[in-house]
Amino acid sequence: MDACLSSEQQPGCPGEGLNSPGGRLEAEEETVQKDGTSGPAGDFNIDPSLHSLQEFVPTDYASYTQEHYLFAGKKIVVQESIESYGAVVWPGATALCQYLEEHTVDLNLQDAKILEIGAGPGLVSIVASILGAQVTATDLPDVLGNLQYNLLKNTLKHTAHLPEVKELVWGEGLEQKFPKSTFYYDYVLASDVVYHHYCLDKLLTTMVYLSQPGTVLLWANKFRFSTDYEFLDKFKQVFDTTFLAEFPESSVKIFKGILKWD
Numbered sequence: 001m002d003a004c005l006s007s008e009q010q011p012g013c014p015g016e017g018l019n020s021p022g023g024r025l026e027a028e029e030e031t032v033q034k035d036g037t038s039g040p041a042g043d044f045n046i047d048p049s050l051h052s053l054q055e056f057v058p059t060d061y062a063s064y065t066q067e068h069y070l071f072a073g074k075k076i077v078v079q080e081s082i083e084s085y086g087a088v089v090w091p092g093a094t095a096l097c098q099y100l101e102e103h104t105v106d107l108n109l110q111d112a113k114i115l116e117i118g119a120g121p122g123l124v125s126i127v128a129s130i131l132g133a134q135v136t137a138t139d140l141p142d143v144l145g146n147l148q149y150n151l152l153k154n155t156l157k158h159t160a161h162l163p164e165v166k167e168l169v170w171g172e173g174l175e176q177k178f179p180k181s182t183f184y185y186d187y188v189l190a191s192d193v194v195y196h197h198y199c200l201d202k203l204l205t206t207m208v209y210l211s212q213p214g215t216v217l218l219w220a221n222k223f224r225f226s227t228d229y230e231f232l233d234k235f236k237q238v239f240d241t242t243f244l245a246e247f248p249e250s251s252v253k254i255f256k257g258i259l260k261w262d
Contacts, residue, residue, distance in 0.1 A: 056165065058145035059084065069123060071097045072104075072130045074158070078121050078150050086143035089123045091250040092192035096220035097127040099245055099254055109133045111160075112186040115210060117168065117203075118193040122150040125163050128189065130154075134161040136185075138168035171202030174209045184212055191220040194231045204231070208238055211259040218244075220254045 058064075061081040067089065069076045081087040100109065110132035116125045119137035129135045129151070139147055148165045155163055166177070188210050193203060211217055217239065221228060232255075235241060239257030246253050 056141075056145035056148050058149055059087075059142055061087070064146075069094070069097075071127045072101050074130055074154075076123065076126055076130075076154050078123055078126070078154075079146055080121050081146070084143060086118075086120050086139055087146050089121055090192035091222045091247075091252050092220040093120065093123050095245075095247045095250060095252040095254060096124050096189065096191045096218065098247075099218075099220070100124075100127055100131060104131050107187070109187075113184065114187045114189060115183075115185045117170075117188060117190040117206065117210070119147055122147045122154075122163075124189055124191055125151060126154045129159040129161060129163050132160055133187075135163040136166055137163055138166050140169060141167050168206070170199050170206045174206065178210065180212065185210060185215055188215060188217045189219075190217070192222055193219075194221050194228050196225055196227060200227070200231050200234075204234055204238070207235075207257070208259060211239075211257075213261065215259065217257040217259075218254065219257060220252055222250060222252045224251070 058079075059081075061083040063083075064079045064081045064087075067078050067080050069078065069089075078089060079087075080089060100107065104110075109128065112133045113136075114125075114128050114133045115136045115138060116128070117138060119125050119139050120143065122137055125135045125137035125147075137147055137151060144165055144167060151163045151165060168177070188207065190207070194200065207217060207219075219235070223229065235255070235257060239259055242256040244254045244256050
């Protein structure tokens with residue numbers, strides 16, 4: 001989950017709990033120090049050749065939990081914290097993981113180039129990597145340390161392609177950080193990025209920018225407020241939109257979008 005605000009500043013969602021349905025198995029509490037060298041981050045030994053990839057340090061929240069999920073035949077352990085919207089797996093993420101798992105062949109995910117918007121703690125990017133994709137996971141600066149930690153923990157030596165972590169603030173510096181001449185994605189993934197915040201126009205601008213001819217955008221979202229449906233209406237104005245799936249127990253809907261070209 002992403003937004004243009006710091007994740008500590010993001011407005012709350014009335015009546016919205018932090019429990020995710022779907023692939024979650026269990027939870028146990030852990031703590032991590034400021035430098036990320038003890039607690040969960042300390043018990044994961046990184047190959048020396050990957051030290052250059054460790055650019056981000058997890059935010060020093062008071063406590064993290066280790067949540068367990070099962071997708072693509074793998075047990076996935078994700079470090080989460082309820083102190084940040086960007087460090088929690090939300091219902092749209094587990095629904096999108098289930099969809100990717102069930103449609104891997106149809107989507108031709110093997111070696112596909114994927115960018116995830118608002119990757120949060122990284123579950124969707126982890127599952128896409130396990131399914132064979134080349135993944136770039138993006139989010140706001142303050143959650144990138146935890147995102148990077150989860151990706152490395154669950155994909156190192158377990159996937160054909162090691163995911164990449166990049167900063168992405170919606171609507172800002174897109175051409176500088178993701179020039180169209182260099183970056184092309186077969187899929188752009190987004191889950192629960194639409195909720196009660198003030199950056200929906202910037203989100204749509206980012207979705208449009210990252211979509212080139214042939215790019216498929218898969219968007220999963222729990223619909224909570226009227227603003228979510230208003231965003232869907234705007235989404236349909238710029239993307240040829242197909243409704244793919246619904247998960248009534250969590251109010252999650254999944255859409256496919258292909259940018260309309262004049």
